[in-house]
Amino acid sequence: MTDTTTLTSASAPTALTAPATPIASTLRTNHEATPATIAPAQFRALMSTFPTGVAVVTTGGPEDQPRGLTVSSVSSVSLDPPTLLVCLNRNSRTLESVLERRTFAVNLLHAGARSAATLFASGDPHRFDSVEWANSAEFGGPHLVRDAHAVADCRVSRTLRVGDHEVIFGEIFRVEQDRPEDADPLLYGMRTFASWPAAAA
Numbered sequence: 755m756t757d758t759t760t761l762t763s764a765s766a767p768t769a770l771t772a773p774a775t776p777i778a779s780t781l782r783t784n785h786e787a788t789p790a791t792i793a794p795a796q797f798r799a800l801m802s803t804f805p806t807g808v809a810v811v812t813t814g815g816p817e818d819q820p821r822g823l824t825v826s827s828v829s830s831v832s833l834d835p836p837t838l839l840v841c842l843n844r845n846s847r848t849l850e851s852v853l854e855r856r857t858f859a860v861n862l863l864h865a866g867a868r869s870a871a872t873l874f875a876s877g878d879p880h881r882f883d884s885v886e887w888a889n890s891a892e893f894g895g896p897h898l899v900r901d902a903h904a905v906a907d908c909r910v911s912r913t914l915r916v917g918d919h920e921v922i923f924g925e926i927f928r929v930e931q932d933r934p935e936d937a938d939p940l941l942y943g944m945r946t947f948a949s950w951p952a953a954a955a
Contacts, residue, residue: 805943812895813858815851820882820896823848824875836926841919859895860906863940865949867901904931
């Protein structure tokens with residue numbers, strides 16, 4: 755039986771020729787050809803064209819002092835168990851408290867809460883003095899009573915460090931929401947705030 759995998763004839767043996775370019779050299783060249791990452795300004799410009807909802811992530815700090823900051827990087831992850839993720843800057847004191855406390859609340863802002871979104875993005879150390887909020891042992895973090903159309907209370911299920919941010923996965927254990935069909939969420943895109951009807955138009 756003829757072996758179809760035989761490379762050369764038995765009557766005329768032929769020496770194998772080495773490839774013109776060593777494999778290791780090819781791999782090294784391909785690796786060196788990998789494009790560099792884009793500049794931060796270009797990345798911001800790219801993501802500004804992808805409008806998202808706006809939320810304030812809150813938690814409890816030392817001596818139960820409230821902490822929180824504005825985020826637009828919120829995404830659903832899993833239906834079972836119900837899980838979402840938020841991305842927080844690694845230099846954030848709110849992140850520090852989330853990792854220590856292991857619970858947090860995601861306050862989804864309505865269209866009338868632009869001032870709250872700006873306030874919690876400002877780094878003002880007294881920002882909680884300028885909004886109405888409530889906290890309870892049942893919550894993952896403070897609820898912004900007048901500025902959120904819905905609140906998801908979460909426990910940290912896992913974390914992932916990516917560059918200058920920490921991805922926090924939160925398993926939702928409580929939701930506070932009236933009528934989802936009546937929600938008028940605040941959106942952010944093209945470096946400006948908008949309401950849902952305006953964006954839809």
